[in-house]
Amino acid sequence: MSGSLTSIYSSISYALGLHGKSILQLQEQAASGNRVNRGSDSPSDAYRILGLNSQERSLQSCKENVMELIGNLEISSTIIGDMSTELASTLTLLTQIVGGVHDSEGQKRIADKLNNSLEQLVSLANTKHASQYLFGGNDTSIAPYAVQREGGRIVSVAYQGSNASRYVDVAPGLQIESYHVGDEVFHANDRQTPIFLGGSGAAAGTGTPNVQGDVWMTVEHDGSNYRISIDDGATFVTVPAGGSTNQAVTDSRTGRVLYVDTTGISKTGIELVRVPGTYNVFGTLISLRDLLQNERGLKTQELLNYVDECVAAVEEVRHLLVQKEVSTGSKIGFLSTLSNNLEDMEFDTKDETTRLQEADIAQIAIDLSRREVLYQMSLSVAGKLMNMSLLDFLY
């Protein structure tokens, strides 16, 4: 035997330390199932794994937002669809009225039915889902539509939600509107030239009015001049001699203005002025209901003519709802695709993390066995070396 006891001890100790360390590391990997248990196990992989973990969490939170958004939109879409169906049934009734199917009593019953529909539509527009109002835009904490009643009947429906949409993160760097702005869903915003339906001879002025929906215009003659009012006679504007091509008439109750070409006015009376592209679902139903109640005492044919004209208004708001339903549906479709994409990305991220972090158990078993053999061999050799000595042979 060559070498001192110290060197034998030192070599064996070094070898055992080396094998022991490896066995410990392999044991830790086998126990945790992970190849990377700390940054120093593989710094570059650790950096990637941490990034992937963050990415996975970010994708999860985006996915939660997307799923919630899909839920909201699906309910919104159902509501819009229900409202559209209700308006379709209203259109059928109107067609029947115009066709003379219903007498005046029948018209009043339909007016009552429209009133019930109105109540239902307002209730639908104020639907809450998961404690959030669906059609209030940014403001999801208060009912978006407030009603004003007279004698128990709704006389006006005002939007009190937010006019701004709430955007939420649905993917890293991508934000999407989460709640509908009711005023955009149930209110047309495609103002067109007003249509004067009476026989007074008045026509649309050159200016752009800001009145909305149906306006009742009263034309009177004071003996020397015609006078016009759009607030049921609360205030009148006197038409100058020869008329004006752009006479501004203001509704004293709302401050809104209608521009009238008064040059052709030749008759007095009350006539309906329609402003296409400005109707809202609730105002249209209120207007129709009141028309069918015939509180203005219109003649039968005159009433039927106006009802016939109102079909266009109902079609306008129904068309608006159908458009919103379609756009909501396509948004749901987009979000569903996005959700699938996010899921795929999440799966890929997890897959990559697993690939980087997880231990190869088979490889560990082989390495462990190899190290075990080496460890035992080191001990065995050390034992033999320590036992051999010249002293045993000398004496």
Add this chain to the structure above:
Amino acid sequence: MQNFSIGLSGLNAASGALEVIGNNIANASTDGYHRQRVELTPTTYGKIAQNAVGGGVDIGGVTRLIDKLLESEIMLQGSTYEQISQELSILTAVETTFGEFAEGSGLNATIDAFFDSLRGLAAHPLERVWRNDVVSSAEVMCSEFRRMGASLSNLEDQVVLEAKNTGESINSLTKQIAELNGKIQVIEISQGQANNLRDHRDQLIVELANLANVETTQREYGIVDVSIGGLPVVTGAITVEIQVGLRDDGSLGVSAGNSSGYSLTVQGGRLGGLMSLKNESLQGIAADLDNLAKAIVASVNQVHVQGLGVNGSFSELSGGTLDANSLVAKDAGVTDGTFYVRVTNTATGEIDRYAIDVNASGASPDTSQTIAAKINAIPGLNASVVSSRLHIVADLGSKFDFIPAVVPEPTAATFTAASPPTVTLSGIYKGEQNDTFTFTVAGAGSVGNGNLRLDVTDGNGDLVSTVNIGVGYAAGDAIELLNGIQISVSTGDLNAGDSFQTQGLATSDTSGFLAAAGMNTFFSGNSADKMQLVDGIAATPDRIATAYGADLTDNAAALRLAAVRDQGLDSLTGMTPSEYYHRIVANIGQQVDLRESRQSNVEAMIQNLENRRSEISDVNINDEAAQLMIFEKMFQAVAKYLTTLQSVMSTLMNMV
């Protein structure tokens, strides 16, 4: 009679050699022992017929079997090994402190959870449950930062303590080395040999080298002088003590004798490792962690100070502690700039915005007192500095905030028509820089008629938009400009050249003063171990700023808070907070990995050197046994020789 002398010298030599062998065997397991060999030299007695005749054998000396170059290399590598081991031990503890990759632990997950909760809040800004979620995730994140900051701080303290203890151990060793130097000198100056003392001293030098990298100088009479970092700590039998302590900048240093300043730096050995840890690695890691905490605090606060929670504007607001003399003290991040205060008359709903210019770098920079005076000048507000904190109180009937929402009423309005319209502005400006927009009327007439339009120019006078308010525009309708500002013009008349202005604020605080002063902040503290959620927010989650808009229903602030997660921040060298943290963890991993690798290499190298050294200097029992047999035989032979001589002498005596 010379023959007897020869025999006697042989007996003495064999006996001496056996003593040395015995000493070798006895020290076979003694650390630092070098085996010794008797140097036998033949002696001459005289001449017989002109031929020199030997006079026996003499012990020329007992020498240590030592390769000084090898020993020096082992000492150097040992010193390096100790340094690496020390660094590795502490860095492994640091890595464990960070605790990433263990199930459900680590700062990474808490940072992600915090920003996820903000993302959730952005989707539900008006719901309490999401606010509570933000509060709890922020508190968890802060406590994790504080835990890690405190752990690093404790480790640094431990390192300092251990370095001081190491300094004392060094002084103890140098004292023993000096004492042994003295003893060796005394023995060897009188022609003696002090091999065992040399071994003992050399072993102490090896132990000293494990504590710090040493340089040794051999002198006559076996003296070895020792220096550490160029400082002679042992000169013969004289020692110079070292002291380990903290420098003014918080780094570890060494001073010698009675000098002060701890200006010396030691490399190698345990002390070198501790100094390197304290002065580089740990300080760097702690600085990185502090930098991350500070960046998150600053970025979140910068967004938060401008926003409002569901509680709305403030009647009263207190900030954090400010330096009385300087706004830029303590790295507060205040620069020259402006912050804007919005004051609302709660009775009339009238809103006014006031600009407060902050001068942080001029000849006479602002102080908290001068800023308070400027705020005091705003109608309806009273500001003071109480206990170094800025305190703002609104008059009864007034409220204030710092939101960047567009103020409804235009400024610098010039309307020349008899019945001008009411212009109402709203929205949240989406531009990247604060700007003032001027709206100038082109055409003349009533709103909704003719070719009336508004030309919108920015602060540079460049036309940025044209707004039709003539035919096609229904008075009162809101029109959104490209930059997020909305304008609504009621019915009324306008003349050509009429104009008004509005301000678009990308940020309502370009100076960073509000965040530095702790006005409506989310976090407090500017380091990891001091980071915490502001008490007011924790107690009243409704104060979490989610809105920048005037009606408080929007989620612009919450979205911007959540967006901090993905923002590359200048203070984090363009990285996002998460990326920066990942880099910290990876860097620590790299440092540990590097040291593990170096430790393995040095360990293997030392193992090889030790094996070589062992071959030369260690006691080989087999070798000694063989030697023992040789000298035993020699002794027996010489004894036989003397017996023979005695027999010869007896024969001669019998002849007489």
